[in-house]
Amino acid sequence: MKKDKINAAKELYKQLRHLSWNELWSEKVPAYNAADAVTRASQAALVRAVGVVFFESGPAGLRTEVTAWLRQQLRDPDEKIRRYAMAALPKTGAEQADEEALIGLLENSNPPEREKKYLSRALDKIGGKATLEVIDKLSSQTAMKVKAGIAREDSPAEILLESLVPEFTELPIHLRCRRGLEVFVRNELESSPQASALFSIHSTHPGLVKLYPRAAFRFRDILSLRCFATFSLVLGTLPAAEPEAVAALVAAPRTRDLLHALTHGTSRYRLEWIGQGHRRGWVREVAQRAFELCPKILNDARHAPWAIEVYSAAGRFSVELRPRLSPDPRFAYRRRDVPAASHPPLAACLARLAGNSGHDLVWDPFCGSGLELIERARLGGVTRIFGSDLSAEALEIARSNFAAADLGISPTFQKCDFREARFEPGSLSQILTNPPMGRRVPIPNLPDLIRDLFAISARLLRPGGCLVFANPLPIKNTNPMLRLHSSQRIDMGGFDCMVECHIKQKR
Ligand SMILES: C[S@@+](CC[C@H](N)C(=O)[O-])C[C@H]1O[C@@H](n2cnc3c(N)ncnc32)[C@H](O)[C@@H]1O
Incomplete structure (x- = not known):
């Protein structure tokens, strides 16, 4: 018999939960309000459904009204209705009056253990300074959550980067x-x-x-x-x-x-x-x-x-x-991103691999938001910086990131396919790039793009110059004027690629 009742309640909840907000609020709630206590108790699932459906699709303008209705249910003689109202209140964006109502229940009605648990859970979410006053009546979990919530609202905490780390010996x-x-x-x-x-x-x-x-x-x-x-x-x-x-x-x-x-x-x-x-x-x-x-x-x-x-x-x-340093202060210049932007530390690694040979002329053929170029410029020894990309928006982003990095250098950007970028043969000292990899943004013929990158680098680099890039394909350079100097397998976040450095030969 009890099992039948539980199943009927579950079934009712399933039906109500899939009604539109309008049907629930304009039809079911008034009927429920007009019903007698026994009928209401058999329809407690409505209280639960109101919380969930309001959270998903309820109009913000009704928030006060819905919360007040739920608050009223906290006073219902039926324990289940009260419990469902406790669970629903945090979902509708409870107010101070709700916190007070919940505290009132805790203090005045000496609720049974199960109801106390629901009260605690609701106060976990909506409890503020008033809850602190009754904290010894609640679980330590609620005490911690309420204190954390208050701390979060009072002062958004900050990590002190300039303070000395105490007790640093033997601290790995x-x-x-x-x-x-x-x-x-x-x-x-x-x-x-x-x-x-x-x-x-x-x-x-x-x-x-x-x-x-x-x-x-x-x-x-x-x-x-x-x-x-x-x-x-x-x-x-x-x-x-x-x-x-x-x-x-x-x-x-x-x-x-x-x-x-x-x-x-x-x-x-x-x-x-x-x-x-x-x-x-x-x-x-x-x-x-x-x-x-x-x-x-x-x-x-x-x-x-x-x-x-x-x-x-x-x-x-x-x-x-x-x-948890977000945004990472090292890369604070990243004002905006492109869809397949480089992982900033990878850009820093690529720049370090290219190194600073003094008076460098550096080109990123797929510059996107410009991270590799900015990281390279930060290392110094750069005479000119060039970036090209098919996307005008990416170049705009690279420009604004460069400006934010404030390195005192103005790059030259070309909006074009990298094969059409204009440079004198043998004029560049570094080609540094994280090319498209075809993962997040599809690329029509990636193998040809990588082969063309080798060929163009062999032509445009001056002797001793380097091509540094993350190679997503097992395609090797076949041009005798470029020699592989180093390669390192790295995880790109789910797939591997090789970080390669090729040096242009003297003859
Ligand atoms: C992996 S993203 C570059 C990410 C960049 N390093 C950054 O930090 O934002 C590759 C870029 O190559 C550009 N691209 C794709 N095919 C291109 C082509 N054939 N010529 C020039 N740019 C191309 C895309 O528009 C994209 O911005």
């Missing part, structure tokens, strides 16, 4: 990059006197360079390097990602000190077990335990300035603290 730093680029990351650090004075390389792994600080440093010092994608501080390694052990690292005094010294505002972090999907239960358990151990550090998936991430490698689990 991981520079992560796309697989294959670690050689560039390592080489960039080794060739920077400032960075080498501050950091020593411990080891290199696919997609990762591990460092140790030699001296006190700031995040800004790490960000002087451009070839890595993200960096993190290793809080510790564990034999297993047990929630209790991970929470102990998250809440450890050193983590607290790091967050305190390096955050302006409240320390909020997003937690993720990398490569393991959402793992909601695990995240909840770790976050809750960490909050119990250290209530100053708040887990918050939304706009948190920090990420705490667990990586597995070689049978161990590394727990890492990563500043």
